Amino acid sequence: MERSDRREKTGKYEQILGILAKSIRKVIREETDSLDGLQEIRLRTGQPVRIIRDNREKILPSEAEPHIITKEELRETMDYISHFSLYAYENELRQGFLTVEGGHRVGVAGKVIMEKDRIKNIQYISSVNIRISHEVIGCADRLLPYITKNMQVCHTLIISPPCCGKTTLIRDLIRQISDGNQYVKGCSVGVVDERSELGGCYLGIAQNHLGSRTDILDCCPKAEGMIMLIRSMAPQVIAVDEIGTSEDIHAIEYAMQCGCKLIASVHGLDMDEAKKKPVLGEMIRRRMFERYVVLGNGTHPGEIRGIYDERGSVLCRK
């Protein structure tokens, strides 16, 4: 078991190195031989390679003699990230990021091309930020007793600022609900993974552990995906990450009325901020969600600041 874990970790490490230009790979390899604690790799043209490890930034190989990133290195990195096929990631690039094998998110910045007042693409990419996806098995252990009732999941909304581990938490929730345990009876879970972050799908197959009863729609818009899943796979629970548009929220409402339990996440600092969101706020006021989980930027991913019921009463607080 330990050996297979190690092999898996080495595989993920090589996966990350594989998307970097060869010269940058060498610099990272000299610094670390594993992904443990590694959160981000930041590459900017004309700037040194920076990594964030255990919440601390570091310049590579050293602050005195940094490795300055050239335009060619960044282009090579983008070639590897996009499998030499930028056309295949046009939609993702339009949003400013794309997801690579293993569910790692790559944010990009550069010159934005506009067409009819809309972003068409990003050209001359000058910054790349690789955010390492960490699967933390068991990080939802503490949460599960609060969001289940009679061995069934409640409609749950996870509210969290960016980088607080909501994707990691949802991923573990999906796995536990799908497989079942002492709090919840294993049931079929439908996942709409618009940015391939939850499953980290490669060729349609999830690379992360999402449980044995999970069906995943990869790279599918959330609103359409939820309706597709209800019609085609009859899930008992639907999970989506980072809802935002009014279409997403209407689709959630539709799914709730179809008898599916919903687990969703949204960007926000706390309950009050979530209530101020136009359509979502209305749903909260109508008490459509049975549980609200607020996350904070703590020492470990998915650190819970508070759990509330549909009336906003505190069930648990840090």
Added chain:
Amino acid sequence: MQKVIGAILILTATSGAGYVYCRELKTYLERMLYLRYVFSLIKGEIAYTHAPLPDVFREVAGRIKKPYRTWLLAVSDALETREESGFARVWNRCADRYLKPLGMKPEHSILFKEPGTFLGSLERTTLDHTLQMYLNRLDLEIEKIREGIAAKTRIGRCLGVMSGIFLIVILI
């Protein structure tokens, strides 16, 4: 008697050579047509699935025969391993290695390396247009070969027989 047998053998050999030459011309045209088919599959797969090139090549490779299959699989593997920078370099290397046995003329070898300069680096719509233009160019080349092939076949056959007769006359 020996002279008659010798004359028949010479005539058969030279006519055979003419026939082989005609067959080769036809095979060359068939190869060009097949490569055009491969590129049209690539274009269709990109337009339909919008998948990255390694996936496109792997998918298309499953539908075509050797050595074209080996060639596309090799390109796909090389792109997946990410050990070579620049798509054009990978494409040219694999074309040189796997399409060499086809014995293409230098101008056609260059033509088949051309997609290396634009595949993958263009956005979707432009790539589709560029691939269509490339297919049109292939069609033109194929048309040129097809036009030449009829005359060349006739000449090849005639030369085969005529050179045989010429040899027979000289030797007798």
